[in-house]
Amino acid sequence: MIPIAKPLLGEEEAKAASEAILSGWVTQGPRVKQFEEDFAAYTGAGFACATSSCTTALHLALKGLGVGSGDEVITVSHSFIATVNAVRYCGAVPVFVDVDDRTFNMDPALIEAAITPKTKAILCVHQIGMPCDVEAIVAIARNHGLKVVEDAACCAGSEIRINGKWEKIGRAHGDAACFSFHPRKVITTGDGGMVTCNDPELDGKLKLLRQHSMSVPDTVRHNAKEIIFEEYPAMGYNYRMTDIQAGIGIEQLKRLDGLVAERRKLAALYSGLLADLPVVAPHQPAWASSNWQSYQVLCPGLPQKAIMQAMQDNGVATRRGIMNAHRERAYSENEPCVLPGQGLPVSEMIQDTGIILPLFPGMSEEQVHTVVDELKKAIASVK
Ligand SMILES: Cc1ncc(COP(=O)(O)O)c(C=O)c1O
Numbered sequence: 001m002i003p004i005a006k007p008l009l010g011e012e013e014a015k016a017a018s019e020a021i022l023s024g025w026v027t028q029g030p031r032v033k034q035f036e037e038d039f040a041a042y043t044g045a046g047f048a049c050a051t052s053s054c055t056t057a058l059h060l061a062l063k064g065l066g067v068g069s070g071d072e073v074i075t076v077s078h079s080f081i082a083t084v085n086a087v088r089y090c091g092a093v094p095v096f097v098d099v100d101d102r103t104f105n106m107d108p109a110l111i112e113a114a115i116t117p118k119t120k121a122i123l124c125v126h127q128i129g130m131p132c133d134v135e136a137i138v139a140i141a142r143n144h145g146l147k148v149v150e151d152a153a154c155c156a157g158s159e160i161r162i163n164g165k166w167e168k169i170g171r172a173h174g175d176a177a178c179f180s181f182h183p184r185k186v187i188t189t190g191d192g193g194m195v196t197c198n199d200p201e202l203d204g205k206l207k208l209l210r211q212h213s214m215s216v217p218d219t220v221r222h223n224a225k226e227i228i229f230e231e232y233p234a235m236g237y238n239y240r241m242t243d244i245q246a247g248i249g250i251e252q253l254k255r256l257d258g259l260v261a262e263r264r265k266l267a268a269l270y271s272g273l274l275a276d277l278p279v280v281a282p283h284q285p286a287w288a289s290s291n292w293q294s295y296q297v298l299c300p301g302l303p304q305k306a307i308m309q310a311m312q313d314n315g316v317a318t319r320r321g322i323m324n325a326h327r328e329r330a331y332s333e334n335e336p337c338v339l340p341g342q343g344l345p346v347s348e349m350i351q352d353t354g355i356i357l358p359l360f361p362g363m364s365e366e367q368v369h370t371v372v373d374e375l376k377k378a379i380a381s382v383k
Helices: 011-023 030-043 054-064 082-089 134-143 200-209 218-223 243-276 304-313 329-334 345-353 365-382
Strands: 047-051 072-075 093-096 119-125 147-151 159-162 165-168 176-180 193-197 295-298 354-357
Touching: 011 243, 030 047, 030 193, 030 243, 047 054, 047 200, 054 082, 054 119, 054 147, 054 176, 054 193, 054 200, 072 082, 082 093, 082 119, 119 134, 134 147, 134 159, 193 200, 243 295, 243 365, 295 345, 304 354, 304 365, 345 354, 354 365
Parallel strands: 072 093, 072 119, 119 147, 147 176
Antiparallel strands: 047 193, 159 165, 176 193, 295 354
C-alpha cells in the first residue's frame, strides 16, 4: 500500500525525546524555549510561542489580539474545522468568504463585501501548504483597522515573494501566524503548535495565557534563590507544549529545508505526469512557493469516491480534499456563522472534486508513477 503521508522521525528525534525525559524537566521548560528561538529564527519572526496544537495556537492568537464575544471574524469555511472552531472559542462569529478555485485559498476580492462594523479580524488560511495572498489581505485589513491571523497549520517551510524577496510564511506577515506539528504536517512533534509574531507585547500576552496566566512561570521560580509567589491576573489556559515534544521539534526543524526540497521535487514530478489526465493539477502563483504538505487534484465531472475506492483497492491511499465547516452539522445546525448571499460555490466544488494524492519523505519516483497510473486506471474504470 502506498500511504497518503508518513512522518520522518529518526534516531535524532528518539535521542532528543530520551534526553528530555532523563533531564527530569518534561513539560514546558528549556527545550520549549530553545525550539521557540529556533523557530523564530527560521521564519524570521521576532517571537515564537509554542503551544499544545495549532487549534490552541489559533485560539490564543485571536484572544491575544482582542477578539471576543459578538465580534465578527472573516475567514473561510473551506478549511479543517479547527480554523472556525477557534473563532467560536472566542465567542466571535465566523463570516465566510469563498476561495479561489486555483489556489484553494481565501479570495481577497471578496473580503471588502464581508466587512461590517462588528468585524474585528481576518483569519486567513495558507491551505495545504500553498501560501494565500496575505499581502493583499493585510492591505485590506490595515485600511479597515482589522487584525490578521494566519492559519499556517500546514505551512512550515512555505515561502512568499514580497517586494521581490522570498520570505518564509510565519515571518509574520499578519499580526500572528499559527502552525501545527500534527503528524500529517511536514514536521511533527506528535502534536503541537506555534504562534509567531513581531510584537513583544502580544508575545508576552500569549505566553501568559498559555500557562494559566501565571505571572511568574515555574521555570523562573525553580531557578530563583528567593521565594516568589505567583499571581493569576486573568483567566488563562493550559496550552503548553512539553519539553519532550520540543526536543523532537528542534531536531525536526533541522530537517525542514531538506524535507521541503524533496516534496517540491515530487510535486513537480506529479504535475508533469498529470498533464495528460482529465484532472486539474494544483496551481502555484509566481509569488508563492508551497511546501506541498498535500498535493490535491480536482476531478470535475468524475465520481470522487469511486475513484478513491478504485485506487484504494489497487494499493494507493488517497484522501478527499479539504472540507467545508458550513456543511458540517456543528455549523449548519448549531453554531452561528454567516455565509455570503451567493453561498460558497467554489469551496463546495473543491470539496466535492478534490482528491489528495500520496506525498511523503522517502517516496520514490517509481511510486509517483504508480500513483498516476492507478489514478488513470481508476478514472477509466468509473467512466
Ligand atoms: C488549516 C488547519 N488549521 C488548523 C488545524 C489544526 O491543527 P492541530 O491538529 O495542530 O490542532 C489543521 C490541522 O490539520 C489545519 O489543517
